Amino acid sequence: MRLGLHISNFTWPEGPARLAPVLADIASAADEAGFERISVMDHLWQIQAIGPAEWDMLEAYTTLGFLAAHTKRAKLLTLVTGVVYREPGLLAKAVTTLDVLSGGRAILGLGAAWNEEESRGLGLLFPPTKERFERLEEALKICRQMFHGDETPFEGTHYRLGRPLNAPRPLSRPHPPILIGGGGEKKTLRLVAQYADACNLFGGPQLQHKLDVLKQHCEDVGRDYDEIQKTVVVNFDLGEKGENVGDIIATLRRLAAMGFEVGHGSLRNAWDTKQFEIFANEIVPAAEAL
Structure with missing residues (x-):
């Protein structure tokens, strides 16, 4: 099993003036510790589960470009991009750019979006749930098409692209992996079965059931x-x-037995990069052995 560092909080003790060098230190430490990937949220305000909306939040793809310059091995992605935040043609171009400039380390994380307050506040598109899922499916088709260099005009219900040119092509082959986030059983997991290379689920007692649902969609x-x-x-x-190391390893062992290949997690006080020594020496080797 491999580990992913999820950076979801940028409100750090030294404030915005030191945010860039601290973030660079975190990314470099995670990369050297053996984290297989580094992710950020695609939010423009902080989410309530972490802190007030007024807490510092960085735009995702600018941040991933910065992280690419301060890492050598880790894959880079959002968990996950809200489909209505960017036109699919622009999103495919952004992920391709990240892939090329990082040497083939980009992953496209995509979902239907959920933060209506943030969207309304900044004047972003936030249609009803049904339409967001329709847009998600069209965006998946468009991104796959552009990653493969197919310039055939795309005519969908919500998006129309006259010439989906994407030059240069991504370095990743056959394309940057596409990860869909969310555990919705009727729509999200079916889209995973149809279009995605990976899924991301939240932990909890429902995990095995979600995997069973995904398996059924795959059969269908x-x-x-x-x-x-x-x-x-x-x-x-x-x-x-460091008293929770044993519990973390036990959790990873249980998840690996269920078929999970990557565990994404955030670190409390991530700016304290000494924590990464524990991951490098104890958790990463134990996870890789699973």
Whole structure:
């Protein structure tokens, strides 16, 4: 099993003036510790589960470009981009740019979006749920088409692209992996079965059920369930003195037994990069052995 560092909080003790060098230190430390990927949220305000909306938040793709310059190995992605925040042609171009400039390390994380307050506040498109899922499916088709260099005009219900030119092509082959976030059983997991290379689920007692639902969708659409990478959100809180290391490894062992290949998690006080030594010496080797 491999680990992903999810950076979801940028309100750090030294403030915005030191945000860039601290973020660079975190990314470099995670990369060297053996984290297989680094992700950020695609939010423009902080979300309530973490803190007030007024807390510092960075735009996702600008941040991923910055992270690309301060890492060598880790894959880079959003968990996940809200489909209505960017036109699909522009999104495909942004992910392609990230892939080329990072040497083939981009992953496209995509979802139907949920933060209506943020969207309304900044004047972003936020249609009803049904339309957001329609847009998600069209965006998946467009991104796959552009990643493969197909310039055939796209005519959808919500998006129309006269010439979806994408030059240069991504370096990743056959294309930057596409990850869909969310566990909705009727729509989201079916889209995973139809279009995605990976899914991301939240931890909890429902996990096995979600995997069973995904497996059924794969059977329905004629997709090989095993070719979809399963990723999951994990609690990486080490505790005050590293006392939670054993619990983290036990959780990863349980998730690996269910078929999950990557655990994404945030670190409390991520600016304290000494934490990454514990991951490098204890958790990453244990996870890789699973």
